[in-house]
Each structure stands twice: as structure tokens, then as C-alpha cells.
Amino acid sequence: MHAITLAVADLERSAAFYTALFGSEGSGIIGTEYAPTDTVAGGATAMFTLDDGLIVSVYGRDDMRKDSSVELGTDPSATIGHFVESRADADAFLERARAAGATMLEPPYTRPWGMYSGFFQDPDGHLWEVVANPGMGAPSDATPE
Known part of the structure; x- marks a missing residue:
């Protein structure tokens, strides 16, 4: 892509x-x-x-x-994923999104399998997920809390 x-x-x-x-x-x-x-x-x-x-x-x-030639829906039907190397990088990207005017959704959290992520929507409602995932091979400080 x-x-x-x-x-x-x-x-x-x-x-x-x-x-x-x-x-x-x-x-x-x-x-x-x-x-x-x-x-x-x-x-x-x-x-x-x-x-x-x-x-x-x-x-x-x-x-x-x-x-x-397609009528476009208004609800998000896909997530745009942004992978970063660490939990700190994820938090920093989410903060930039907030400062830029994004709608912040639930606070980021660490999932049982170790992936730390948070979601936001841009001004048109496109859904973004910012992910720090130690299983992806990149260095990460994301650890279960």
C-alpha cells in the first residue's frame, strides 16, 4: 500500500x-x-x-x-493504525493528536497480550489506533500494568 x-x-x-x-x-x-x-x-x-x-x-x-461514484458513509468502518516503538511514543502521538484537535476516545491501555494502544478520531470521524506492540519486533517499553 x-x-x-x-x-x-x-x-x-x-x-x-x-x-x-x-x-x-x-x-x-x-x-x-x-x-x-x-x-x-x-x-x-x-x-x-x-x-x-x-x-x-x-x-x-x-x-x-x-x-x-459512491455515496460515502459517515461512520468509520476501518481503523487507521499507527505503530510506534514504545508506550512513551504512543502517549506522545496521542497527545499531538489531542493538541491538533482530535476527539480522544477511551484512555490508552495495555491489553492482556502486551499491546498498548489508544484511539482517537480526526475532525471527520476517521478512527485512528496508536499501537506500541512488543510482539511486533520493535523495541518497546509497553508492559502490562
Whole structure:
């Protein structure tokens, strides 16, 4: 997988949220010269390339609907997973999400099998899980409490 494109209600708001979350300006909002019509999607988007090369892009919901010819639901039906090396890294990422304006869900916790994780939703309700998992082979200080 090389890219994840998230349909968003407000492109400027989402670009600001992900800039704060990732600590990167990314591409900024690009493609505004390609204006939408009643039947054709516009080209405005913002893209963020993560350390592992994955691109997270945000794209207007109406444009995504026009591009795909699919009515988009509003409830999250998938989780975007972000794996980090330690419990401290997970807590720091969750704090950046909170500071950027995420809706924080239940507090993070350590599961019986040792995985420490927490959930939040971005301004459009996309569900994120931040995970420190000692079983994934990365160094971790996640230990059962």
C-alpha cells in the first residue's frame, strides 16, 4: 500500500489537523486550479508523506463521491493504525493528536497480550489506533500494568 486518501468535509481544517499531527506541512493544499463542477470532481488535496513512505492525503468528501461514484458513509468502518516503538511514543502521538484537535476516545491501555494502544478520531470521524506492540519486533517499553 502506498497511499491512504481520507474523504473530509473541510479540506483546510483537515490539512491543518494533519500538519499539526505529523509535524509536517506536507504538500500544503494543492490542485486548487482544478475547480469542481456539478458532475466532475475538483483536484484540491493535501498530501503528507510519512517516514516509511506511506502517503496520507485528504480530499473533499464531495470530490471523492464524484470521483468514485459512491455515496460515502459517515461512520468509520476501518481503523487507521499507527505503530510506534514504545508506550512513551504512543502517549506522545496521542497527545499531538489531542493538541491538533482530535476527539480522544477511551484512555490508552495495555491489553492482556502486551499491546498498548489508544484511539482517537480526526475532525471527520476517521478512527485512528496508536499501537506500541512488543510482539511486533520493535523495541518497546509497553508492559502490562
